[in-house]
Amino acid sequence: MALPRTTATDLPAPGEAELLGRLLSLYDEEARVYTRVLELSRRQGEAVRQGAPFGEIRRLLEQKKGCLELVARLERGEASTKREWEARRGTMSAAGRARLRAALDRVGGLIEGIIHCEEQNDRELLAATGVS
DSSP states (O other), rough: OOOOOOTTTTTTTTTHHHHHHHHHHHHHHHHHHHHHHHHHHHHHHHHHHHTTTHHHHHHHHHHHHHHHHHHHHHHHHHHHHHHHHHHHGGGHHHHHHHHHHHHHHHHHHHHHHHHHHHHHHHHHHHHHHHHH
């Protein structure tokens, strides 16, 4: 039985494991934070639908703001890692690129969910306040 051939793009580039590990860790943490933001956005919508006091809605907004500030700090903390990946991505293995793409797709899906929820929240808040 012949062993499958590997190409240079199948093999990890030197230093890829560490670089990829840092980025995957970053995007896992961002996914955790964005999951929290989505949960808070959903709670905000429910609060608006139930006619909750403005103070409760404001508290949820402040929590979301804190989460988004955390994401910004995480991004700043790994800016050099992201620049290094961009500079070296053509030499990275196909498997490494695929793992990173999957992590980014997960984060992107959460962001899309948040945007959709926020748009709905805006419509409901406008309807509840009678503003058009």
